[in-house]
Amino acid sequence: MGRETVIQGRIWMIVDKQGRLIDDIDTDQIYHNAHLAVTDIREMGKFSFGNLRGWEDFPSKTQPGDIVMVGKNFGAGSSRQQAVDCFASLGIVLLLGESFGAIYKRNAINSGFPIVECEELAEANLKSGNQIEADVASGGIRVLGEEERSIQARPFSQVQMDIYQAGNLFQYGKILEQK
Amino acid sequence: MGMTIIEKIIARHVGEEVVPGQVVWMDLDVRSARDFGGANVVQHFQREYGTFAVADRAKTLFTFDCVAPAVTIPYANNQQVCREFAREQGIRVFDVDAGIGSHVMLEHGYVYPGVTVVGTDSHLNILGAVGAFGQGMGDQDIAFAFKTGRTWFEVPETIKIVIKGLYQYPTTVKDLTLFVVGKLGAKGALGKAVEFYGEQIERLNLAERLTLASMATEMGAITALLTPTEEILDYCQERQRPGGHVSPISADPDAHYCQMMELDVSGLPPQLAAPPKPSAVAPVSEYRGKAVDSVFLGSCTNGRYEDFAQAAEFLGTRKIKSSVMAKIVPATREVYGQLLDQGLVQRFFDAGIIVSHAACGGCASGQIGMTGKNEVQLSTSNRNFPGKQGAGDTYLVSPLTAIASAIAGEIVSPEELK
Numbered sequence: 107m108g109r110e111t112v113i114q115g116r117i118w119m120i121v122d123k124q125g126r127l128i129d130d131i132d133t134d135q136i137y138h139n140a141h142l143a144v145t146d147i148r149e150m151g152k153f154s155f156g157n158l159r160g161w162e163d164f165p166s167k168t169q170p171g172d173i174v175m176v177g178k179n180f181g182a183g184s185s186r187q188q189a190v191d192c193f194a195s196l197g198i199v200l201l202l203g204e205s206f207g208a209i210y211k212r213n214a215i216n217s218g219f220p221i222v223e224c225e226e227l228a229e230a231n232l233k234s235g236n237q238i239e240a241d242v243a244s245g246g247i248r249v250l251g252e253e254e255r256s257i258q259a260r261p262f263s264q265v266q267m268d269i270y271q272a273g274n275l276f277q278y279g280k281i282l283e284q285k
Numbered sequence: 286m287g288m289t290i291i292e293k294i295i296a297r298h299v300g301e302e303v304v305p306g307q308v309v310w311m312d313l314d315v316r317s318a319r320d321f322g323g324a325n326v327v328q329h330f331q332r333e334y335g336t337f338a339v340a341d342r343a344k345t346l347f348t349f350d351c352v353a354p355a356v357t358i359p360y361a362n363n364q365q366v367c368r369e370f371a372r373e374q375g376i377r378v379f380d381v382d383a384g385i386g387s388h389v390m391l392e393h394g395y396v397y398p399g400v401t402v403v404g405t406d407s408h409l410n411i412l413g414a415v416g417a418f419g420q421g422m423g424d425q426d427i428a429f430a431f432k433t434g435r436t437w438f439e440v441p442e443t444i445k446i447v448i449k450g451l452y453q454y455p456t457t458v459k460d461l462t463l464f465v466v467g468k469l470g471a472k473g474a475l476g477k478a479v480e481f482y483g484e485q486i487e488r489l490n491l492a493e494r495l496t497l498a499s500m501a502t503e504m505g506a507i508t509a510l511l512t513p514t515e516e517i518l519d520y521c522q523e524r525q526r527p528g529g530h531v532s533p534i535s536a537d538p539d540a541h542y543c544q545m546m547e548l549d550v551s552g553l554p555p556q557l558a559a560p561p562k563p564s565a566v567a568p569v570s571e572y573r574g575k576a577v578d579s580v581f582l583g584s585c586t587n588g589r590y591e592d593f594a595q596a597a598e599f600l601g602t603r604k605i606k607s608s609v610m611a612k613i614v615p616a617t618r619e620v621y622g623q624l625l626d627q628g629l630v631q632r633f634f635d636a637g638i639i640v641s642h643a644a645c646g647g648c649a650s651g652q653i654g655m656t657g658k659n660e661v662q663l664s665t666s667n668r669n670f671p672g673k674q675g676a677g678d679t680y681l682v683s684p685l686t687a688i689a690s691a692i693a694g695e696i697v698s699p700e701e702l703k
Contacts, residue, residue: 213423
């Protein structure tokens, strides 16, 4: 095994004013279509959540090594890869959500970006700033700190782990060709 | 064991029976990219594979439809990147005059029942209208498909939706579609395939099937598949390309569905989806009287000749309200030609409506512009997310509701203005 399967970091909970995880955030809110012509991943980070009310300043608040936590059906809508790549661009290390749009999930998996689904996230009583440690192979998530506890997420699927370990879909394809 | 339509299509492309949840490597009959995402596809391809050839250039296409022709230098650059790559590789480009890629591929015989199609258009599931499996994917996915001709896929479960009853004019399939999106919600079919049945579904023509299938995305579905009728098979047969093989496809009687739903559309009044999401569906009458600034008729959802013919017939010799800016964008060059042939361009012109050449138009903030802050727009498209079609508020409606409201200058159900 090459890449680390235990990922630790500080979480950002993408919540509304009432503190609830926001559902159905679409790709235009994550990465607006005004910036679709951008092809350099280094330029994408600064547009993350640029069209999500209350979160426009996210790129300036977050730090490399952080984890983004989201609600249901995150990444609904268009197929734009930038909506995943913008988080990689900011140095985000994990996307943890209640559920994801199908194309969005594929895009994350194919680019080797760690994405984990956990249906009970809203009830887990987490706060932005909490430190967590996620084992993507087992789906076990430990909330670190004073009240240490665990929640269970869905582990990576086999194909997801294979692509993740290879680096991305292209690398995985090359490994398959050699077999 | 019996299979659903999606299971059958995938099984044919894998060479063995499949079950939901299984991850398979699937052959792709068509691999496409559009001007949005296309340049990124080329960039990934060249970085990973250098000057290697695509797997099969006859099955690989570019379709420019988002900003056509380009109105910004970055978009113009991206289109040129695709053109140059296509020249080197010998790949066909349906350039900025062709129209919406999904419709173009259908008109040119690339798509017919049972085929697998991928592209950077997230509404490619629209091809379920003819019983084909279309799937929008990201640019890395597509670059990989260009090179290998295949991709991995997790076989989805299927939901069966039976539509009971028949709707009456001026209710249309768009109203039925919005009604279903409202009932299912934005994630009601998340990650699943959907099949539609019922007498009303069997009666739908190609244009109507495209409307329904296009909005599977807004139900969170992988795709919505309709069993092809004789009319659909004939259409595809006529346009078949060399090597194509048009044949029927349908689910087995003992296929397994993860969920069954029945929805009754008898007496269904015209529907709309209020901003900011496609699933915020209500009868048009609930918003009656709200002033309208602009109207957009077009998109992959309602950009066929039949959609415009219906609007023109409703319009008659009336003019739209002078305070309303109305725009019509045909889905393809072929549709544009039909509008010209049948005198509809003249009719719309006389009514005070802008008629543009074919492409995505408003949905991609393309050639017919965007909405400004506080602008109220009625659109026949499929998404009204904040910022999608500009800074204004977009209501999703049928072509009849759009044209009726353009005449009235305010939201009105076409029932009231016949």
